[in-house]
Amino acid sequence: MGKFDKLKKYWNKRDDAKxxxxxxxxxSKPYIPQLLLLMLFDLAATLMSVGMAIIGKKMIDRASEGNLSDLWKIIAIYVVVILGSQFLGIVSSLFSVIVYEKFGFGIRKKVYRRILDTCWIDVSKYHTGDLMTRLTSDVGAVSDGISSTIPTIIRLVVELLVTFCTLAYYDLKLALFALLVAPIALFASVVLGRKLKYLTVKVQETESKYRSFMQESLANILIEKSFCLEDYSEERLTQLRDERIYWVFKKNRTNMFASAAMGLSFQLGYIVAFAWGAICIANRTITYGTMTVFLQLVNRIQAPIVSLAQLVPRLISMLASAGRIIELQNLPREEYSGASIKQKNIGVKVDKISFGYTDELVFDDASIDFKPGEFTAIVGKSGIGKTTLVRLIMAFTNKMKGNIEFYNDAGETMQASPDARNFIAYVPQGNTLFSGSIKDNVLMGKKDATDEEVIEALKGAAAYDFVMDFPRGIDTVIGEKGVGISEGQAQRIAIARALVKKAPFLILDEATSSLDESTELSVLEGIRKWNPSPTCLLITHRRSVLQYCDREIQIVDKKMASIAG
Known part of the structure; x- marks a missing residue:
């Protein structure tokens, strides 16, 4: 791609930055008062720094004149200004930290909630490690940009204007010359800005890969150990680190080239100011005090320009990270209709649905009716669509053709939607427990459940006996993914979490796969006797459970057919 094509591409993407x-x-709207106060602190610090240069001039001039009485007064004022500047700096720094943390958490909470409100099938395309990087590093870059970078840019612009006007008051030519560094800084910002944005995105992407690998590796540490993958995993982590270092190096090299160019121009401006001041002193056109003003103010004119240019990478990083967060914000949101029906004796009618994760359909014009109060089993091999059917009933995706409708014996109906989850209890495949106490895990099914309701649910799931054998009973603390208890015990706690909700529609997706046959039958018998008795959809590989079911559903050729129990 030629330079002209690159420039054209960058120009066409200018609206993205906007x-x-x-x-x-x-x-940032909720934090505008805090941000304005922070900028006020910065502006006060700027005025103090310019004031110190002017006070320094007067101090040297009085010393040159031998006027000691005025000199001591000026020194006292100088000391007061220095102390005030230091105090203001401390207050500003502490306040900035508070604003940064509040603002960062505010964004993180909104983005986190947005992920929770996104359709499952869309958000599941992102690796958990990538989502965590966006919630941490990317949100951090955005909050730093809003709470620090942008206020700093405003402060530097004001500092530049105030300093230029002050220096122009003493020598307009020198003030104009000091601005010559601006074109160099502008050139570096424009030329390198787009490249920095690209490099920033690559750095964040490699961080996502890095975190994703570590997260998966640690989550599956038993597999790592079982297959003796320790050396491979370490080598893979090193490869990901090297890839990250490559992009970090390229990004920082670009920054350093820009900084070096601006640093040389900065030094050139300082040398010119020094030489100009020396010539003026030799010609007796300025005082030594004015000479110090020249040196300080030239520095204070060029420093904001250089600093503004150096802030460009942080601004680019903020915009690049904002783009990655906006990508999540643009995912389809789950649609709540606010509909509801009487939550008793619920059935669901699946009518002519067609769905596939890719172009290959899992269901093609399939229909079935799960009648209120029935225990229905779907038994069959993996990959035929059993779990997919559950996801469609739970409205985890809206990308299907056909209709799924809940109904009750009062004749009320409502479409499958996120609203319907209020009367559905779901036990998914695998270990889905959280770190915390057993009671905390069960309460996720019903946050206001009493201890008696928790114990009742544990009994219904055939989990009460083993839980009470623990020294702390329901307050026993387990680790992530149920570390500290067996897989079968974890599954029974997950079933208790569903039962405590007392929902009229219960879905068990391989929820008893880790139980022995007798325990599984005890669990199913407890569910059968549960009051109020739910409509139950049971997905399993074991045909022995059919004795507890009213019907069996078979999925054949992307269709569903019912077999009487």
Whole structure:
């Protein structure tokens, strides 16, 4: 791609930066008072720094004149200004930390909630490690940009204007010359800005890969050990680190080239100011005090320009990270209709549904009716669509053709939607427990459940006996994914979590796969006797459970057919 094509590509993407900046500013609205106060602190510090240069001039001039009485007064004022500047700096730094943390958490909470409200099938395309990187590093870059970078840019612009006007008061030519560093800084910002954005995105992507690998590796540490993968995993982690270092190096090399160019121009401006001041002193056109003002103010004119250019990478990083967060914000949101029906004796009618994760359909014009109060089993091999059917009933995706409708014996109906989950209890495949106490895990099914209701649910799931054998009973603390208890015990606690909700529609997706046959039958018998008795959809590989079911559903050729129990 030629340079002209690259410039054309960058120009066509200019609206993206505007959109990202607009999004960042919209998120900062609740924090505008704090941000304004922070900028006020910065502006006060700027005025103090310029004032110190002027006070320094007067101090040297009085010393040159031998006027000691005024000199001591000026020194006292100088000391007061220095102390005030230091105190203001401390207050500003502490306040900045508080604003940064509050603002960062505010964005993180909104993005986290947005992920929770996104359709499952869309958010599941992202690796958990990638989502965590966006919630941490990317949100951190955005919050730093809003709470620090943008206020700093405003402060530097004001500092530049105030300092230029002050220096122009003493020598307009020198003030104009000091601005010559600006074109160099502008050139570096424009030329390198787009490249920095690309490199920033690559750095964040490699961090996502890095975190994703570590997260998966640690979550599956038993597999690592079982297959003696320790050396391989370490080598793979090193490869990901090397890939990250490559992009970090390229990004920082670009920054350093820009900084070096601006640093040389900065030094050139300082040398010119020093030489100009020396010539003026030799010609007796300025005082030594004015000479110090020249040196300090030239520095204070060029420093904001250089600092503004150096802030470009942080601004680019903020915009790049905002783009990655906006990508999540643009995912389809689950649609709540607010509909509801009487939550008693619930059935569900699946009518002519067609769905596939890819172009290959899992269901093609399939229909079935799960009648209120029935125990229905779907028994069969993996990959025929059993879990997919559950996801469609739970409205984890809206990308299907056909209709799924809940109904009760009062004749009320409502479409399958996120609202319907209020009367569905679901036990998914695998270990789905959280770290915390057994009671905490059961309470996720019903946050206001009493201890008596928790114990009742544990009894219904055939989990009460082993839980009470623990020294702390229901307050026993387990680790992530149920570390500290067996897989079968974890599954029974998950079933208790569903039962405590007392939902009229219960879905068990391989929820007893880790139980022995007798324990499994005890669990199913407890569910059968559960009051109120739910409509139950049971997905299993074991045909022995059919004795507890009213019907068996078979999925054949992407269709569903019912077999009487």
């Amino acid at each position: 959109e990202y900046l607009k999004w960042c500013l919209s998120y």
